[in-house]
Amino acid sequence: MTDTTDIEGTTTEELVIEAREAQRSRRRKRIEIIGDHLRREWQLYVLLLPTIIWLLVFLYKPMYGLQIAFKDYSVFRGVAGSPWIGFEHFETLFNNDQFLRALRNTIYISFMSLLFGFPMPILLALMFNEILHQTFKKTAQTIVYLPHFISSVIIAGIVITAFSPSAGIVNTIMGWFGLDSIYFLTKPEWFRPIFVGTTIWQESGFQSIVYLAAIAGVSPTLYESAVVDGASRWQMMWKITLPSILPTIIIMLIIRIGNMLEVSFEMIILLYQPATYETADVVNTFIYRQGLQGGQYDLAAAAGLFNAVVAFVLVMSANSISKRYSRTSLW
Incomplete structure (x- = not known):
């Protein structure tokens, strides 16, 4: 099977490889920018940390218990042990x-x-x-x-x-x-x-x-x-x-x-x-x-x-x- 070739003689496979490499390069660059920003502004993120912990503990963690809406919940069996009833x-x-x-x-x-x-x-x-x-x-x-x-x-x-x-x-x-x-x-x-x-x-x-x-x-x-x-x-x-x-x-x-x-x-x-x-x-x-x-x-x-x-x-x-x-x- 022959690859499709454009006017400049580049195959489709080579174009795909180049696009993937460019995407990886952009991703690495974004990660480097985020890393540099974190190193420069780490004090702000430390101040933000208590709020993030509060959100995770009091807003997101309780979402685990929503599954009891689909269970025959028993306090003694707990969330994981209660049977599913749809x-x-x-x-x-x-x-x-x-x-x-x-x-x-x-x-x-x-x-x-x-x-x-x-x-x-x-x-x-x-x-x-x-x-x-x-x-x-x-x-x-x-x-x-x-x-x-x-x-x-x-x-x-x-x-x-x-x-x-x-x-x-x-x-x-x-x-x-x-x-x-x-x-x-x-x-x-x-x-x-x-x-x-x-x-x-x-x-x-x-x-x-x-x-x-x-x-x-x-x-x-x-x-x-x-x-x-x-x-x-x-x-x-x-x-x-x-x-x-x-x-x-x-x-x-x-x-x-x-x-x-x-x-x-x-x-x-x-x-x-x-x-x-x-x-x-x-x-x-x-x-x-x-x-x-x-x-x-x-x-x-x-x-x-x-x-x-x-x-x-x-x-x-x-x-x-x-x-x-x-x-x-x-x-």
């Missing part, structure tokens, strides 16, 4: 009315939080950017940032007190208008609005910092040019500020979509009760009851793995759509 736990989940209810509630609460909660930090950042009086601006920012730094237990206590049927401020105001008191936190239909509103109040101020930082990076010359052209404050906000921070908004939206099924577990646990399970029970509280309270670790692991897979699919889909239509993405 997707039986997932079939049990999707035949479990409580899990399906929790999944519906999670999707509904997450969607409402996204619909009403995601725009609020953007609106706050835009409003803060329009405040000219610096003392008032700093005071307002401090007030709206403060709830983020308050413990969820205290926030839940404030909410419970505010909506108390006897001494709560909400029922007191209702009494002024001759309305009967309502024990809001025992009413399934009121739990979702209260929870979503509480979450917005607690987190919106702190989340607005990201958008304020993005606004601070907008070139002042754009505003100066707009003023010369006679643009109003509203026009400058709509035509300059919002388009300039749009990439940041898209990135934050992708991250938010990826966390849609991660409803605030602590706040749900603190506010809900059996009377409101119908609308308050979410996937994370279902996992808590099944795993820690019921001892069904394998079933809880299956529910948690399902949650993680859905979150992964959501963030991948959101990133792909954003990359295709806006050319802005996480990667």
Whole structure:
């Protein structure tokens, strides 16, 4: 068999060998560059080492236990000794009315939080950017940032007190208008609005910092040019500020979509009760009851793995759509 020969008389086999040698040479060069960089900056990597160890021990090592979602797990047999049962736990989940209810509630609460909660930090950042009086601006920012730094237990206590049927401020105001008191936190239909509103109040101020930082990076010359052209404050906000921070908004939206099924577990646990399970029970509280309270670790692991897979699919889909239509993405 004869080798194919190009115009210069070089065979195909020789070309392949040359390409492989060039690839090996590039690989060796990259290794040398990385080695030189490590030798020069070794102090930085030593400082980074505790974080890497923490990630490996607390985030990656526990992933070994995910296999119990596919096993008939026994504490006495351990992870390795428990027998494999395939997707039986997932079939049990999707035949479990409580899990399906929790999944519906999670999707509904997450969607409402996204619909009403995601725009609020953007609106706050835009409003803060329009405040000219610096003392008032700093005071307002401090007030709206403060709830983020308050413990969820205290926030839940404030909410419970505010909506108390006897001494709560909400029922007191209702009494002024001759309305009967309502024990809001025992009413399934009121739990979702209260929870979503509480979450917005607690987190919106702190989340607005990201958008304020993005606004601070907008070139002042754009505003100066707009003023010369006679643009109003509203026009400058709509035509300059919002388009300039749009990439940041898209990135934050992708991250938010990826966390849609991660409803605030602590706040749900603190506010809900059996009377409101119908609308308050979410996937994370279902996992808590099944795993820690019921001892069904394998079933809880299956529910948690399902949650993680859905979150992964959501963030991948959101990133792909954003990359295709806006050319802005996480990667």
